[in-house]
Amino acid sequence: MSALGVLCRKELHATFTSPIAYAVAAVFLLVTGYTFSLTLFFTKVANLTYIFHQMYVLLILLIPVLTMRAFAEERRADTLELLLTAPVQEVWIVLAKFLAALFLVACLLAASGAYAVVLGLYGEPDWAPIYGGYLALFLLACLLVSIGTLASSLTENQVVAATCSLGACLMLWFADSAAYMVPAPLDAVVINLSLIGHFSTFVSGSLFLSDAGYYLTLSLLALFLTTRVVTDR
């Protein structure tokens, strides 16, 4: 675990010394802050459902940008050779990159918690959908970061990594639409692959283990595949 700590520190340092992190944070907070203010002024309703759906879209668009460097940059600069010849398990290298990116996204979500505080101070919001929404966004971030890390491990070109990651996330988002073209009982499987289907139940305040299981299972699968890609030399 000591190696994981050392690697996490290095990844966090790399994340927070890169302008990409600040650009992503600025766009995320600016857009959500703008929408929050507008929605609050126009509707005068103390809920964050609209904001959560907007954050869902923003995370799908921004996380591939955040994760594209993870392995692609190490491959381009040949520094992966240093990591992979050190006495460190490959899984720690993958986990460190995953956790560093997830930490940044968690910071963004925590910063956006200011909107909930504002609602709590000046209104009487229903807290269940708010807690559910933040849990859903965190689980969604786990999945998107793990997919982005996997895409980054497959190439040394950051743009290719970001594009593949974005494509995979969009395919998962629209998976339920494709279900209409698939015969039963496969359609149920395809519907259950949909990102938005598992997200909406959380935001409505309903917590199902199956929804959490979906995000966690796919995240672990993507991390496992990333480790396989990194190990296979």
Add this chain to the structure above:
Amino acid sequence: MRPPTQPGRIDGPIVAIEGVSKLFGGVAAVRDVTLHVARGEVLGVLGPNGSGKTTLLRMLTGFLSPTSGRLSVAGYDTERQRMEARRHIGYVPESLPLYSHMRVREFLTFMARLRGLDPRAAEAAVAEVAAQVALGARLAAPIRTLSRGYRQRVAIAQALVHEPDVLVLDEPTNGLDPRQIIETRHFIRGLAGRRTVIMSSHILGEVEKVADRVAILLEGRLLSVEAMADTPDLEALFLSLT
């Protein structure tokens, strides 16, 4: 300073390469190479570009897995006991990969910690290795500001920071100016006896001046292994073999 790894496990060669081949797709980069290196020896791996030198070194460091055969370092199999084997190796790749966003001290400390040294031991090891490669004045410098010569010193320092038994150098004098080349040669010769050094090169004179023995590779095959003391004319030997 080094993490405990059952010292004294071997009496024979510190590096053993037994019938190793590596295929990329259907193409053989290294074919059935068998080679032993003794403790404290400096071995030069000589061959033209594309002869399999880097692939062989990468298999030794554990970066690549052999398609067949086995390699061991300090008695540890590089595949089945790869963590233990890696603790005994320091590696300087040809491209001198370094984290440009870090400062020299920070990078060396990171590499020392990654090799299992605790924070206090890492700090002492960094100071020691920086003095060894004459990096002391540049420890606070950002790596991105360093010249090629200093980048090479940092790369060598990171490979030595955990006091490995075996130092693997891939084309260590590439891109250096004449003075730096001479300094690097002296430095490698200075390590002889204390550490085993395996360095690749495609320059005859380089190997001639530094190595105790030379292994000549061509198209992935090991053509010959000769002691430099018994090889008065390396150029003639190389031409006769290739």
